[in-house]
Amino acid sequence: MPSIVQRTLTITTGKRASIKLDQPTWQAVEFLARERGQTWQEWCKQVLVGVSGDDNMTASVREAAMAGLLGATIMPDLQDRAEQLALQENHALMRNAAPIDDKLLNSTLKHAKVQGGSDFGGFEVLFGFDEHGTDCIWIKNRIAGGLHFAIQAPLN
Known part of the structure; x- marks a missing residue:
């Protein structure tokens, strides 16, 4: 069973969230954040805009990480693909x-x-x-x- 890592994130002044993810998912979060020139905290804050409750926050970060990896590796943006083909x-x-x-x-x-x-x-x-x-x-x-x-x- 993969080990779960808990990280705490300050969302707004005084409000903090605990997010528990397995190590590979945290690696995905860090990868996606680096791709955007962000820290993992900045990336997570963007994902969590409008989400409330720690369980929903964890699920939202996990879903965004998986969708981001799929988008970056398996299903690249069609516009990017058109530009790649032209080059x-x-x-x-x-x-x-x-x-x-x-x-x-x-x-x-x-x-x-x-x-x-x-x-x-x-x-x-x-x-x-x-x-x-x-x-x-x-x-x-x-x-x-x-x-x-x-x-x-x-x-x-």
């Missing part, structure tokens, strides 16, 4: 790059000539030539169900 299209290497799923990666590697690679724990970088002899790099994600990434050398 990618203007870069010579990234123009020929794409996320690929397990099935496509396995099929591609089956027909490719992999010359080597490096293991980085959470991911593996492979390099070689695709079935048409084009230089390629494949970044193999080790997170179950996660996407991989393929980069093909620009065609001259």
Whole structure:
């Protein structure tokens, strides 16, 4: 069972709240706060605007932390994604790059000539030539169900 950590937060002058979360959730809160250039206290205060009662406060912080992580990692903002794709299209290497799923990666590697690679724990970088002899790099994600990434050398 994960250990529960209690932190006390001063919400308004004289009013304090005790928030009890497991350590991974506190790590998520701290990550999200850092992403916004805030302390965990500032981040929590923004979440807790209009919430009353310690139980509701804890639940609100937990929910905001999970939603924030999902938004930051799994479901990025669509506007951000559009900007990323536009930037990618203007870069010579990234123009020929794409996320690929397990099935496509396995099929591609089956027909490719992999010359080597490096293991980085959470991911593996492979390099070689695709079935048409084009230089390629494949970044193999080790997170179950996660996407991989393929980069093909620009065609001259």
